[in-house]
Amino acid sequence: MNKFAQLDRQFVWHPFTQMRDWLQSEPIVIAEGKGAVLRDVQGREYLDANSSIWTNLHGHQHPKIDTAIRRQLGKIAHSSALGLANEPASVLAGKLVEAANSCAEADESRTPSSASSPRRLQKVFFSDDGSTALEVALKLAYEFTRRQHGKTAGQASSRARQPKFLSLEGAYHGDTVGAVALGHIDLFHRGYSGLLFRTDKVMAPYCYRCPFNRAGPERAEAREYRKCRWECIGKVEQRFSAQKKKRNPYAALVFEPLMQGAAGMIPQPQGWLRQAADMARAHGALLIADEVMTGFGRTGFVAATCDRRTSPGDSGGGHRPPLQPNLFACQHEGVQPDFLCLAKGLTGGYLPMAATLTTQNIFDAFLGKYDEFKTFFHGHSYTANQLGAAAALASLEMLQSPESAHARSALEKTLRQELETLWSSPNVGDVRQVGLMAGVELVKDWQTREPFALPERAGIRVCEAMARRGVLTRPIGNVIVLMPPYCTTRTQVRRMVAALADSVETALRG
Numbered sequence: 001m002n003k004f005a006q007l008d009r010q011f012v013w014h015p016f017t018q019m020r021d022w023l024q025s026e027p028i029v030i031a032e033g034k035g036a037v038l039r040d041v042q043g044r045e046y047l048d049a050n051s052s053i054w055t056n057l058h059g060h061q062h063p064k065i066d067t068a069i070r071r072q073l074g075k076i077a078h079s080s081a082l083g084l085a086n087e088p089a090s091v092l093a094g095k096l097v098e099a100a101n102s103c104a105e106a107d108e109s110r111t112p113s114s115a116s117s118p119r120r121l122q123k124v125f126f127s128d129d130g131s132t133a134l135e136v137a138l139k140l141a142y143e144f145t146r147r148q149h150g151k152t153a154g155q156a157s158s159r160a161r162q163p164k165f166l167s168l169e170g171a172y173h174g175d176t177v178g179a180v181a182l183g184h185i186d187l188f189h190r191g192y193s194g195l196l197f198r199t200d201k202v203m204a205p206y207c208y209r210c211p212f213n214r215a216g217p218e219r220a221e222a223r224e225y226r227k228c229r230w231e232c233i234g235k236v237e238q239r240f241s242a243q244k245k246k247r248n249p250y251a252a253l254v255f256e257p258l259m260q261g262a263a264g265m266i267p268q269p270q271g272w273l274r275q276a277a278d279m280a281r282a283h284g285a286l287l288i289a290d291e292v293m294t295g296f297g298r299t300g301f302v303a304a305t306c307d308r309r310t311s312p313g314d315s316g317g318g319h320r321p322p323l324q325p326n327l328f329a330c331q332h333e334g335v336q337p338d339f340l341c342l343a344k345g346l347t348g349g350y351l352p353m354a355a356t357l358t359t360q361n362i363f364d365a366f367l368g369k370y371d372e373f374k375t376f377f378h379g380h381s382y383t384a385n386q387l388g389a390a391a392a393l394a395s396l397e398m399l400q401s402p403e404s405a406h407a408r409s410a411l412e413k414t415l416r417q418e419l420e421t422l423w424s425s426p427n428v429g430d431v432r433q434v435g436l437m438a439g440v441e442l443v444k445d446w447q448t449r450e451p452f453a454l455p456e457r458a459g460i461r462v463c464e465a466m467a468r469r470g471v472l473t474r475p476i477g478n479v480i481v482l483m484p485p486y487c488t489t490r491t492q493v494r495r496m497v498a499a500l501a502d503s504v505e506t507a508l509r510g
């Protein structure tokens with residue numbers, strides 16, 4: 001056995017991994033990567049079909065990001081953000097704010113506002129990964145809401161009223177305790193319920209398995225042929241109204257826009273986001289958008305310009321407005337959140353770095369005389385790390401180039417075409433694509449939608465078979481994720497999808 005494999009088996013505990021299974025075989029040890037290809041210590045090559053767990057954007061060893069990091073390394077790798085500023089992080093904060101506000105005006109026109117644009121995301125709090133980006137938003141929203149209560153109702157009742165959060169069924173927002181509290185994946189979260197504060201959940205759209213969807217199975221994405229009356233949106237409304245009657249309206253709605261990732265790659269029908277956001281706003285709740293997965297161009301060019309209006313009567317399809325290279329999922333439906341949480345792709349998949357963007361209004365609530373102690377008492381050692389910021393700046397510059405927009409648009413189309421081929425398999429129940437992300441839900445029989453039981457490990461078996469065919473990805477239960485880096489060629493996409501089709505055939509039928 002390779003010596004690194006041996007060391008790994010002896011000492012490393014892997015995340016989200018049943019280590020007993022892990023120890024039964026020799027792990028793939030990655031030695032290098034270039035573009036969409038990973039190479040292991042034996043010299044075998046694999047396609048990185050999930051962008052190294054959704055982080056990589058432009059491919060491995062990208063010359064522009066490599067150069068940016070090397071250049072920064074020639075100056076300094078890290079100095080603290082506690083008490084000190086630095087060059088790349090300050091520039092990055094400005095660029096993120098710029099990129100995040102391309103839809104602010106459109107959203108504000110829906111509710112009158114002054115020229116000072118209260119919906120603008122103005123301030124950037126850096127941290128290290130997706131979970132911490134959410135922790136920051138959560139703590140800020142919590143404290144902001146308490147302070148608002150305090151202003152209107154006096155100290156006593158502000159203590160009595162704990163701000164409450166509403167998030168979506170199946171939600172995943174990270175693994176630190178606060179982020180876990182916002183999540184609703186029983187399998188991951190149940191065991192820690194004693195550690196968590198309580199949050200409420202509301203039905204999330206999941207058209208393929210929606211009890212309100214009256215359409216029988218078809219060979220197309222369930223979202224497109226669904227028959228419903230937007231009951232899922234009705235549920236959101238019910239939640240907000242019920243909470244209002246308890247005289248403790250929700251502080252915030254927390255959501256992944258357009259597609260819930262770890263929930264099982266579950267896309268929202270067009271217009272859901274807009275309606276849910278409007279409802280939350282109408283009830284005075286803040287919007288916390290978790291774009292840890294969906295951010296930085298992943299949602300591609302689907303539908304919509306900023307001012308697009310959708311209504312319950314509009315069931316999608318039909319006229320598509322011109323391409324608009326939105327970097328963030330919220331922008332597709334003109335939704336401007338109060339908190340935008342970014343991580344995974346922020347550095348192009350190179351280094352752990354995260355950002356929580358928020359508004360001037362939230363920021364101002366933490367201003368005061370030193371001894372009022374209104375300070376946001378939160379921070380991490382590597383906050384605003386220079387190497388990470390340098391990588392992020394290089395990545396962002398590429399994302400905003402016309403060449404990158406073009407490549408993403410082409411890749412999105414190729415992926416769509418190739419995924420079409422999967423419908424011929426009786427074990428493919430739903431194929432869900434939003435931009436450059438796709439989930440393929442495996443079932444025993446497409447005509448009954450009968451799922452594989454978890455102990456059958458259908459998703460794991462298929463991914464193991466894909467690895468033998470030189471394609472790496474990880475399943476979410478029975479859902480196979482395809483999320484190629486933006487540099488993936490047409491031939492490579494074809495190989496990814498062909499490996500998936502073959503593997504379904506052999507692992508589930510053969």
Ligand SMILES: *Cc1c(COP(=O)(O)O)cnc(C)c1O
Pocket residue numbers: 128129130131132134172173174175256261262290291292293294343344
């Ligand atoms: C991955 C992920 C997180 C957590 O990010 P980490 O960097 O793994 O802590 C949070 N939210 C979403 C939507 C994610 O996909």
